[in-house]
Amino acid sequence: MAGGGDNSQTNGGSQEPRAMEEGRKDDYDQGCGLAISLPFVQKIIAEIFGTYFLIFAGCGAVTINKSKGQITFPGVAIVWGLTVMVMVYSVGHISGAHFNPAVTFAFATVRRFPWRQVPAYVLAQMLGATLASGTLRLMFGGRHEHFPGTLPTGSDVQSLVLEFIITFYLMFVISGVSTDNRAIRFTNKPLRELTKSTSFLRSMSRMNSVSV
Secondary structure, three states: OOOOEEOOEEOOEEOOOEEHHHOOOOHHHHOOOOOOOHHHHHHHHHHHHHHHHHHHHHHHHHHHHHHHOOOOHHHHHHHHHHHHHHHHHHHHHHHOOOOOHHHHHHHHHOOOOOHHHHHHHHHHHHHHHHHHHHHHHHHHOOOHHHOOOOOOOOOHHHHHHHHHHHHHHHHHHHHHHHHOOOOOOOOOHHHHHHHHHHHHHHHHHHHHOOOO
């Protein structure tokens, strides 16, 4: 859920390339330890808000569809995709718009994101998702028919295998279209996010409910 990188020049010299998956970069981020700076706090807040709205809108659509049946399955997929698109467009330049621990760990593994920031990002994402889930519970109650979580229809083994495959596919697509300068890109970044998000949901969620 991150865009490609670009280069910047300062005082006649070149800086380290700034990749969108790392968000805004400042002098503190380049140190050996994790320093608490205003830009870093902004990154964490962006991840909290982005993950909150993603889960609130997506799981809210699932809940309303279960209780009212008015959104339909394609509508739910579009809601997820549109929410990702809007939040990437809104805060992607600040935090990189990960909104998913799998994305954060994957970027760190391939050295596109500093490991020292991973714990803070993951905690921010978990906090945002938990707050969104709590908000939905307050709005709709805790009845089983309104539960917006993952309820796979296949076996546990099928769900595990599918989660592995689609998470790999998620990062494969993100890495291919967002971080490799050689890739053929969509000219519209939000459209790219919408396309890959809705394709995952529509293709796999019938069997394992897509908790990726």
